[in-house]
Amino acid sequence: QVQLVQSGAEVKKPGSSVKVSCKASGLTFSNSDFGWVRQAPRQGLEWLGGIIPFLGRANYAQRFQGRVTITADESTSTVYMELSSLTSEDTAVYYCARGRLGVGVENLVDFDLWGQGTLVTVSS
Amino acid sequence: ETVLTQSPGTLSLSPGERASLSCRASQSVTSRLSWYQQKPGQAPRLLIYDASNRATGIPARFSGSGSGTDFTLTISALEPEDFAVYYCQQFSIWPLTFGGGTKVEIK
Numbered sequence: 001q002v003q004l005v006q007s008g009a010e011v012k013k014p015g016s017s018v019k020v021s022c023k024a025s026g027l028t029f030s031n032s033d034f035g036w037v038r039q040a041p042r043q044g045l046e047w048l049g050g051i052i053p054f055l056g057r058a059n060y061a062q063r064f065q066g067r068v069t070i071t072a073d074e075s076t077s078t079v080y081m082e083l084s085s086l087t088s089e090d091t092a093v094y095y096c097a098r099g100r101l102g103v104g105v106e107n108l109v110d111f112d113l114w115g116q117g118t119l120v121t122v123s124s
Numbered sequence: 125e126t127v128l129t130q131s132p133g134t135l136s137l138s139p140g141e142r143a144s145l146s147c148r149a150s151q152s153v154t155s156r157l158s159w160y161q162q163k164p165g166q167a168p169r170l171l172i173y174d175a176s177n178r179a180t181g182i183p184a185r186f187s188g189s190g191s192g193t194d195f196t197l198t199i200s201a202l203e204p205e206d207f208a209v210y211y212c213q214q215f216s217i218w219p220l221t222f223g224g225g226t227k228v229e230i231k
Contacts, residue, residue, distance in 0.1 A: 035220075044211065044222055045160075045168065045211055045213070045225075047219060047220050059218075061219045062219070095167055100158075100170065100173060104215065106218045107220070108216065108217075108218055108220055109215055109220070110158035110173055110220075111168075111170060112170045112173075114168060114169075115167065
């Protein structure tokens, strides 16, 4: 069964970091293009960045540069997204998603498979 | 970055009616535009890719059109399960971006 399964909900303090995992199964992991998209409460969708595992290099949206790190572990078919220096504005559901086209130049893809989402709550 | 403006913000219609949703890009994205449906508590679902192609398993009542800067998602006759929020997304110009969404609600 082709699916992306994300780690569970997190509650974090302001200033701390969070790391969310996304385990892929039933698909070709290494030459897929994985993106991370977040959705703040009652808001729209926002792309944080993406990675192609066999390249091992991630691209990040400019507003998250320096705060987000996306990595991939080919041995476990898992993609990770770590966001640091958290504030209350980072409270959101974070989704991983697979690019429909396989590998996209600079991670320019649309997404045909999504994880279930991980709620990250930042609160003191 | 490429701004996608969706209109209207909310569309109030009855089951069986036709829905037309607009997505306008701040610069040309050729045909590299997709549409998603999202229901409460669920992840987005790909409906239309490359402006006019239905994704796997998507009913024929959903159709997409347009290229360049102006795009339309049409639902020919709304079914009860179609009431949801719809987003467009461009993947032509880095960084990829999403529109703000159109909510289709029951009138």
